[in-house]
Amino acid sequence: MGEKSMGQVRIGALEAGGTKMVCAVGLADGTILEQESMPTDVPEKVIPKLAEWFSSHDVDALGIGAFGPTGVNPRSPKYGYVLETPKSGWRGFDFLGSMTSRLGVPTGYDTDVNVACLGEATYGCARGLDVVVYLTIGTGIGAGVMIDGHLLHGMLHPEAGHILLGRRPADPGHSVCPYHEDCFEGLAAGPSIERRWGKPAVELADRPEVWELESDYIAQALSTYVLCYSPQRIILGGGVMKQMQLLDLVRSKVTADLAGYISAPELEDMDTYIVPNSLHERQGIMGCVELGRRALAGE
Ligand SMILES: [Zn+2]
Numbered sequence: 166m167g168e169k170s171m172g173q174v175r176i177g178a179l180e181a182g183g184t185k186m187v188c189a190v191g192l193a194d195g196t197i198l199e200q201e202s203m204p205t206d207v208p209e210k211v212i213p214k215l216a217e218w219f220s221s222h223d224v225d226a227l228g229i230g231a232f233g234p235t236g237v238n239p240r241s242p243k244y245g246y247v248l249e250t251p252k253s254g255w256r257g258f259d260f261l262g263s264m265t266s267r268l269g270v271p272t273g274y275d276t277d278v279n280v281a282c283l284g285e286a287t288y289g290c291a292r293g294l295d296v297v298v299y300l301t302i303g304t305g306i307g308a309g310v311m312i313d314g315h316l317l318h319g320m321l322h323p324e325a326g327h328i329l330l331g332r333r334p335a336d337p338g339h340s341v342c343p344y345h346e347d348c349f350e351g352l353a354a355g356p357s358i359e360r361r362w363g364k365p366a367v368e369l370a371d372r373p374e375v376w377e378l379e380s381d382y383i384a385q386a387l388s389t390y391v392l393c394y395s396p397q398r399i400i401l402g403g404g405v406m407k408q409m410q411l412l413d414l415v416r417s418k419v420t421a422d423l424a425g426y427i428s429a430p431e432l433e434d435m436d437t438y439i440v441p442n443s444l445h446e447r448q449g450i451m452g453c454v455e456l457g458r459r460a461l462a463g464e
Pocket residue numbers: 326327342343344345348349350351
């Protein structure tokens with residue numbers, strides 16, 4: 166990076182979603198200098214546009230947060246590839262390679278939920294913490310997991326949105342997951358709420374039974390994350406979590422589900438343990454900035 170100090174480098178950030186690509190240029194402190202979105206077209210069309218945008222903005226590094234599942238293990242031959250997806254042209258596509266071959270700058274690559282977790286852990290409500298779970302509940306459900314300051318990968322990456330839950334006896338299910346009858350995403354993602362109650366979640370705000378059931382499922386999942394990952398804080402985002410009545414229900418049900426088995430100072434104040442995201446929907450793009458910074462610094 167020549168004579169530039171880390172404070173001066175221009176870091177490209179690409180939040181690659183199923184419907185839109187958010188491109189930004191930021192500084193290492195998380196300041197976003199410029200941002201623009203374009204539709205997620207087929208790779209042959211959108212990749213040249215993305216490369217052109219970042220090269221015209223003179224970036225020194227790039228961080229990509231991609232929709233999953235995708236290869237995030239640098240030692241895997243499928244690193245940077247999009248894996249199973251119904252999105253036309255993207256299945257098996259070498260996303261990372263197609264960007265680095267055009268831009269030639271150090272590039273970090275991870276999932277969209279992992280970068281959201283990284284954004285909150287670097288610039289937001291989980292700053293200074295080492296073990297953090299970021300959960301998004303919207304059209305799908307996904308979790309980003311940070312362990313000891315590093316985003317968790319393993320053989321692939323966590324798919325904690327598909328853990329199996331105990332379905333409430335009175336709930337017929339209406340799973341929207343094509344793979345599982347009773348997984349978290351199948352039972353509690355936005356489309357499942359709509360299928361079960363006949364209306365989209367936003368139109369059900371005044372139906373307490375909807376949020377009673379929804380908070381049951383979210384609390385079951387969070388209790389499992391507490392037991393498996395031992396997070397210091399859990400952050401909730403996504404369209405469904407805009408129903409603010411959910412948060413308190415979830416907090417009290419997690420306490421009930423854990424049933425006093427674990428005692429830790431963090432669990433004594435659920436209002437600071439289970440929190441909404443804090444970066445005004447910029448957690449993903451800011452996480453991409455930090456990912457790019459880490460790639461540049463060789464971290
Ligand atoms: Zn599933």
